[in-house]
Amino acid sequence: MQNxxxxxxxxxxxxxxxxxxxxxxxxxxxxxxxxxxxxxxxVRQVIEEARQQGIKILSLFAFSKENxxxxxxxxxxxxxxxxxxxxxxxxxxxxxxxxxxxxxxDIDALNKAIQKQIQQAEALTENNTAMTxxxxxxxxxxxxxxxxxxxxxxxxxxxxxxxxxxxxxxxAHYLSLSDLPAVDLFIRTSGExxxxxxxxxxxxxxxxxxxxxxxxxxxxxxxxxxLDTFKTRQRRFGKxx
Numbered sequence: 001m002q003n004x005x006x007x008x009x010x011x012x013x014x015x016x017x018x019x020x021x022x023x024x025x026x027x028x029x030x031x032x033x034x035x036x037x038x039x040x041x042x043v044r045q046v047i048e049e050a051r052q053q054g055i056k057i058l059s060l061f062a063f064s065k066e067n068x069x070x071x072x073x074x075x076x077x078x079x080x081x082x083x084x085x086x087x088x089x090x091x092x093x094x095x096x097x098x099x100x101x102x103x104x105x106d107i108d109a110l111n112k113a114i115q116k117q118i119q120q121a122e123a124l125t126e127n128n129t130a131m132t133x134x135x136x137x138x139x140x141x142x143x144x145x146x147x148x149x150x151x152x153x154x155x156x157x158x159x160x161x162x163x164x165x166x167x168x169x170x171x172a173h174y175l176s177l178s179d180l181p182a183v184d185l186f187i188r189t190s191g192e193x194x195x196x197x198x199x200x201x202x203x204x205x206x207x208x209x210x211x212x213x214x215x216x217x218x219x220x221x222x223x224x225x226x227l228d229t230f231k232t233r234q235r236r237f238g239k240x241x
Contacts, residue, residue: 011184011230014050015059015206017198018043020190020214027214033077038216040085049220051097051131053227057180059134061198065106065143079114082137086117091124098130104176105139106147134177141200148174175201182206185230187223189215207233 018039025035043060050058063078070078084090094101103118110118151174155161161170172178183199183206191212195203209226211218234241 009231010053010055010227011207012055013057013059013181013183014055014185014187015061015183015199015203016046017061017186017188017196018215018218019188019192019196021216023190024214024216032074035216036074036078036081040081042216042218045220046218046223047094047099047131047133049223051099053224055131057132057134059136059177059183059199061136061139061196063105063137063139064197065138065140066197068138079111083114083117086114086121091121094121094133095125095128098128100125100128100132101135102132103135103137105137106143107138109138132180134180136176136198139176140197141195142197144176144199145201172201177202185209185226187211187226189213189218205235205237207235 021035021039022032023035024038025032028034047058062082067078068075091101101121103122107115107118148171152161152166152171156163156166177199183203186195186199186203186206187209188194188196189211191210193210199206207230209229211222211226213222
């Protein structure tokens with residue numbers, strides 16, 4: 001996993017915590033579920049704009065492991081939205097725009113219908129090259145790291161690697177997205193100033209961008225503002241200017 005020295009240029013990899021659907025709905029005096037449905041339109045706008053701008057990788061935090069603690073009816077609605085947006089019409093739209101879809105996280109814990117749709121969507125789009133959209137479902141950064149550690153420990157116990165091979169670069173090969181560049185720009189909406197257990201390893205040298213805008217109001221113009229801010233950052237990766 002390489003850091004991308006893209007001084008004053010567009011980021012290669014953008015990751016977004018899409019927060020604020022519930023608060024948006026509350027401000028509109030609407031049920032929280034309406035906020036989640038409205039947030040889907042923001043996803044569509046950002047994907048379209050990212051492709052148009054030449055962003056190669058867009059990672060979206062859709063559902064965290066901690067989100068299972070939410071009310072059951074809200075979880076059911078979120079899973080229903082997820083299933084709907086993994087179905088043929090929505091995925092074919094990505095496919096027709098040469099966009100690859102990948103889903104990361106503890107997928108085995110999801111219901112079989114969603115797992116099937118994920119497999120079909122990934123298979124349909126796997127050879128697309130314009131952009132890769134990563135959707136993190138039942139994911140957390142701590143889970144990713146602990147899962148990688150278990151895999152590496154197993155390989156060490158079975159003699160496939162030596163203790164001397166346990167380095168940061170080697171460890172990174174066991175993580176989700178090990179074949180892709182590290183995150184350049186991390187965006188969080190809704191005014192919260194935290195990472196919320198998203199890509200803990202992958203954002204080591206990411207530029208952080210926090211905005212008060214609630215996710216359903218995060219239009220393509222707001223996304224462009226975040227990209228413009230990135231262009232002003234000087235990325236040194238521990239070196240001097």
